[in-house]
Amino acid sequence: MADLKLTDVEKTYGGTVQVLRDINLDIDQGELIVFVGPSGCGKSTLLRMIAGLEKITGGELQIDGQVVNDVPPSERGIAMVFQSYALYPHMTVRDNMAFALKIAGKSKAEIDEAVNAAAAKLQLENFLDRLPKALSGGQRQRVAIGRSIVRDPKVYLFDEPLSNLDAALRVATRIEIAQLKEQMPESTMIYVTHDQVEAMTLASRIVVLAGGGVAQVGSPLTLYEKPNSTFVAQFIGSPAMNLLGGKIVGTGETTTLELEEGGGTITSHYPSKPEDMGAPVKVGIRPEDMTETDANDFAYHGTVEITEALGEVTLLYFQKSAPDHDPVIGKLSGIHKELRGQDVKLTAAPEKVHVFKDDISLLYRDETVFLPGVQPH
Amino acid sequence: MNPIFQGLITIVVGVGGCVGYFYFANLILDRFIFPAKGPEAGRNINRANQVRPWLFLFPAMFALSLYLVYPVFGSFIRSLYNRAGTEFIGFGNYLNLFGDSAFQTAFFNNFLWVLVVPAMATFLGLLVAQLTDRLAWGNIAKSLIFMPMAISFVGASLIWRFVYAADPDIGIINAIRVYFGAEALDPLQVPFWNNFFLMVILIWIQTGFAMVILSAALRGIPEETVEAAIIDGANPFQVFFRIKVPQIMGTIVVVWTTITILVLKVFDIVYAMTGGNFDTEILPSYMMDFMFRDDGRATAVAFVIMIVVLPVMIWNIVQARKEMR
Incomplete structure (x- = not known):
């Protein structure tokens, strides 16, 4: 004791x-x-x-x-x-x-x-x-x-x-x-x-x-x-959190992000400062937080290369943007085998969108964060 | 013919003959007796596989029966005949043996040898194995301690004759005695204790054997059990005697019994050091005294030795098989 x-x-x-x-x-x-x-x-x-x-x-x-x-x-x-x-x-x-x-x-x-x-x-x-x-x-x-x-x-x-x-x-x-x-x-x-x-x-x-x-x-x-x-974002949770390249286009209480590589514009509940405007960031979304959408403010869209239907959920593996990139993974509830080969748009609720600048979360920008410098998996 | 040339031919013929036997016997079995083709190919392969082990074991089994099993029975029968082998005298040789005070001495001495040598060699081997385990120069120490294993018993005896030499200019024991003002003496003539001076030689040789086997066994102990014991509060002695030694008990028994069997066979040390004089006779050297002079009696001693060794041998084999499982 x-x-x-x-x-x-x-x-x-x-x-x-x-x-x-x-x-x-x-x-x-x-x-x-x-x-x-x-x-x-x-x-x-x-x-x-x-x-x-x-x-x-x-x-x-x-x-x-x-x-x-x-x-x-x-x-x-x-x-x-x-x-x-x-x-x-x-x-x-x-x-x-x-x-x-x-x-x-x-x-x-x-x-x-x-x-x-x-x-x-x-x-x-x-x-x-x-x-x-x-x-x-x-x-x-x-x-x-x-x-x-x-x-x-x-x-x-x-x-x-x-x-x-x-x-x-x-x-x-x-x-x-x-x-x-x-x-x-x-x-x-x-x-x-x-x-x-x-x-x-x-x-x-x-x-x-x-x-x-x-x-x-x-x-x-x-x-x-x-x-x-x-690092922690990708280490905790399975499959690992998707990290998408993007930049900040709106600052304040919430942050508006514009995504590269087949992405649109979405909002995160992370606050940001005016000087962050235009800064390159990594946008993190967990596969299980992704939902299908038809709207214009989607987070990612791409072609589904592989589907893994596990019964309760289906994992969607999108085509890689470059050979050495990790594929974006979506996790939808239910069975969605029909999405294979389809072009799918995904989005996530603002409170599920994480923003990392220089690999450090905007929520912890005032603290000392140790970056391990190794791959999480 | 040049003896080197002769030796080479012997080696080539011997090794070549062995290889040739296995190769050609196998070939004949597969090609001609049960060929793996034709309408019964599958059945032939199975039959060939059943015959093959016996084919390969045959030379060993033949040699063992000829040189081990047959002599056991032959010796026993010979031990029932008189000195010249002409007259059947039943257990006369055995009765004579047990009545002979020299035999009784040899039996008693041999009992001491069996008691002391395996115990000391195993204990020292275990001690050295443990002490050298974590040492940077442990491997050098182990090599030195193992070296006597490579020396023949007679060779070792010659070395120790120098150690025990009565002349203080040669023997280190007497050199030390004289240095401290005592008189030089011949250790091999000190009644009763001279037996132990002879045993030292065999212990010196066998410690290396025990060390090598026990060192490997100690390394096989899972490190976590030792760490768990340390956390449980055991000191190094408790870790050694209560955690490590019990875990290698099987190996200790095998080493112990193997050395015991050896002790019951060694005659060279006594033969070379004292020739059995000064009450140092042991059974194998006692047997050597009669060999070629009174074969009836010598074979009777051989039989007594075999009966003494047998239970140790069985225990040894049982333990060794348990270890291998």
């Missing part, structure tokens, strides 16, 4: 290779923070630094107001759940869960009580005397979680705990973790994943890590509705 504070934390390997820099985060007690980011962004490294498995080469990590940079992992009050479960294969489930308490020299009665309580919480009572190899993947992951609960840590660390499970089990276990968090509202949890769905459903706040720094921190819906950069 604790808060965490990371101040200018950085990680350098061999004095030259910097993988993380300027990490500043305030994590409150009871939060479930999710680190997401493209592979190789350092999210697992950051988690391992908080755990104490990797040395912090710069900056300061505080848990409960105490600097723990040089405190050994076992004394930081953390527990970690590994992607590979990391169960001790030669010990029964009971011994796996009891190991930390045995090492700490707790009495047998205390250990039994803690283990039985955790087992009850995770429906593991019937498996306590089995070896890990006699358990299914989901059960093993529950034992791994049980092993951390038994220690009653201040902070739970999850390192991609669901990625070794199959799709159905992943959903079930994700819900179990959400319920577990509800049962323990006081516990602070940090969760690393590359799966957006996990991030969006579990997190109280998401930390988007990329290019060695923090791209944006915020609640799942903030990141979805108000991304601070084109």
Whole structure:
């Protein structure tokens, strides 16, 4: 039950290779923070630094107001759940869960009580005397979680705990973790994943890590509705947000935009300043926010090259304007196979249109925004 | 003929013969016995595939039966005959053995060897494997420790004769003793302990073997289990003995039993160091004393050794198969 504070934390390997820099985060007690980011962004490294498995080469990590940079992992009050479960294969489930308490020299009665309580919480009572190899993947992951609960840590660390499970089990276990968090509202949890769905459903706040720094921190819906950069805009949401070239032709409370490449004129609810007039921008519209239109103030029009009818929605892939551009994607509800090969006009409501100048959202123009300088996917 | 030339011919004929056997046997099977054409092509391919393993295994099975299985029975029968092999004396040789105090000494010494050598070699091998694991110069240390494996037992014995030499100008043990003012002595003549001085040689050789196998096993342990234990608060000793060692227990048993089997076969060290004098006889060297002089008795010793090795061997094979699964 604790808060965490990371101040200018950085990680350098061999004095030259910097993988993380300027990490500043305030994590409150009871939060479930999710680190997401493209592979190789350092999210697992950051988690391992908080755990104490990797040395912090710069900056300061505080848990409960105490600097723990040089405190050994076992004394930081953390527990970690590994992607590979990391169960001790030669010990029964009971011994796996009891190991930390045995090492700490707790009495047998205390250990039994803690283990039985955790087992009850995770429906593991019937498996306590089995070896890990006699358990299914989901059960093993529950034992791994049980092993951390038994220690009653201040902070739970999850390192991609669901990625070794199959799709159905992943959903079930994700819900179990959400319920577990509800049962323990006081516990602070940090969760690393590359799966957006996990991030969006579990997190109280998401930390988007990329290019060695923090791209944006915020609640799942903030990141979805108000991304601070084109990177976050394209990283959150699937399929990724369309970015269309354009320029500002009307400023004020709302912004009027003229689009290049087969586009018309549309309005965004983003405010702009008079000096923005004529500035080249990127206009971001999520595929699911696009609607078909006949009106003259459309956002984009082009020929549909491929349709993917998924039942509830249909994805429209438009012809690319240049070979190295990403195709514009539209997501219409219902089945629209007939649109293949057709010329289609799309538009979006003003509150769904995002405007980025120099890759930074106009909403965040007065803040320092970290641009990772890597591709989101 | 030049012996080098002779050797080369032997190699060419030997290797060529092996390759030729597999190639031509396979060819004959596929082309002439069950040709993969004609009206029964499919059936012929299946039949050829059923015959092929036996065809390829035949040379090995033949050699093993001729040189291993047949001698087992042959030796047993020979051990029931007298010295000259002319008279059937039942278990007379065995009764004589157990009555012989030299045999009893050899049996007791061998028991000590089996107890000490595998344990020490495995323990030291494990220790070295763990200690060199994270070291920058660990691989050099490992190579040095592995090197004795490449030396024959007799060669190793010769090296250690220098170490144990009674002359303080040659033997390092006595050099140290003399330096500290003690009198030089011959370590190989110190009653009872001389057995252990001989065992040191085999431990020195076998530690490298244990180290290599256990080092690979240690590397196979999932790193996360170690990290989980560190987070659980285990200190390095607890991580080693409670997390790492139990996970490689199967491999430790295989190494242990493999060295045990070896110990029951080694006669060269005793033979070269003391010739079995000063109460250092062990079963294989005791057997060598009688070989070619009293084959009935020698084969009886061989049979005793085989019976002692058998259970260890079975355990070894069972464990090794478990490991491979």
